[in-house]
Amino acid sequence: MEIKIAKNEILKGLSLVQSIVERKTTMPILANVLLQASGKNLSITATDLEVGVNGIYLADVVSGGNVTIHARSLYDIVKELPDKMIHLKLGDGNWMEMSCEKSNFRIVGLSSEDFPALPEKGEGDTVKLGCGFLSDMIEKTSFAMSSDETRYNLNGIFLEERKLNKGFGIRMVATDGHRLSIVDREVEKSIGLDKGVIIPRKGILELKKLCDGIDGIVEMWIDEKHLIAHNKNITLFVRLIEGQFPPYEQVVPKSPGKIAALNKEEMIKMLKRVSVLSDDRNRGVKFSFSPKNLDVFTSNPDMGEAHEGMAARYLGESFAVCFNARYVLDALSSIEDEDVALQLGDETSPCVLRSERDGGFTHVIMPMRL
Numbered sequence: 001m002e003i004k005i006a007k008n009e010i011l012k013g014l015s016l017v018q019s020i021v022e023r024k025t026t027m028p029i030l031a032n033v034l035l036q037a038s039g040k041n042l043s044i045t046a047t048d049l050e051v052g053v054n055g056i057y058l059a060d061v062v063s064g065g066n067v068t069i070h071a072r073s074l075y076d077i078v079k080e081l082p083d084k085m086i087h088l089k090l091g092d093g094n095w096m097e098m099s100c101e102k103s104n105f106r107i108v109g110l111s112s113e114d115f116p117a118l119p120e121k122g123e124g125d126t127v128k129l130g131c132g133f134l135s136d137m138i139e140k141t142s143f144a145m146s147s148d149e150t151r152y153n154l155n156g157i158f159l160e161e162r163k164l165n166k167g168f169g170i171r172m173v174a175t176d177g178h179r180l181s182i183v184d185r186e187v188e189k190s191i192g193l194d195k196g197v198i199i200p201r202k203g204i205l206e207l208k209k210l211c212d213g214i215d216g217i218v219e220m221w222i223d224e225k226h227l228i229a230h231n232k233n234i235t236l237f238v239r240l241i242e243g244q245f246p247p248y249e250q251v252v253p254k255s256p257g258k259i260a261a262l263n264k265e266e267m268i269k270m271l272k273r274v275s276v277l278s279d280d281r282n283r284g285v286k287f288s289f290s291p292k293n294l295d296v297f298t299s300n301p302d303m304g305e306a307h308e309g310m311a312a313r314y315l316g317e318s319f320a321v322c323f324n325a326r327y328v329l330d331a332l333s334s335i336e337d338e339d340v341a342l343q344l345g346d347e348t349s350p351c352v353l354r355s356e357r358d359g360g361f362t363h364v365i366m367p368m369r370l
Contacts, residue, residue: 016055020053095107125192253343
């Protein structure tokens, strides 16, 4: 294997894989990146057995071949080299010789034969989704994913197909047991999901990265165990979570109950100020609703207490309920409207936030004990 490649080309590939490779692993090969040279391209691949990514980059290939090199070390070296052509040549014993102008390195590698194979597409069609379309769905649900590793079936986003009166739809759902975020979107054709799948947290973050900043199309293929997404020169491989997603629809209140409409930005600023003194563990803030008014209050024996009020379009009976301020702020930040409508029941009922601009968005927050 011998190639010449521009620094910015190989650096793009090495930057892409840094969030994939395992830092601490009992399998040294998982800390390496697989380099494969053929034709006019250099293929760069990394995997942690759960998520994998492959990028294809333009190179002057003198002779083909492949090897695996420690991903972090190679990245750290390349990013400090001059913006010139880099010469890579594989020697005996999987030693990689690398040079760029006056800089020369010999880096130990491992055989590519031990590198794990990535999944391949099986039967079924791919579905094409716009990058902005997919990124927006992820952004409005991913913040509600659980980080509790003991609840593995909540450590990701549930993706399912929905049947609509006029065509096809897809839904993304995320919950950590305290809040629930749902986004529905119409699509032109079926995505081929007979039943829903759970995309793990790391896979979701890499899928969003694949979409961000690109006005293009993502091609996705999904079966019961894997998701493969492709965008231009990059392919993402994700092993899906095996498990049952909870019956989330039971949590969403069927009737709206009380409705309070508030200015979103004013409410965000108020909650940020008041929550400074809330308990670090639960961020509990008391919401007191009365006709045309919302008061929020928090108390912390170690810090003090805070109280503030704002105007609200609410005409129901006075009542109080406690919510985690961070959960409310996360939900408000995902809504694009100037005003936000809170659908409430009583002090033990969940709060439902909906968006007038985005009719497919629903967010549910469970109350805390007062």
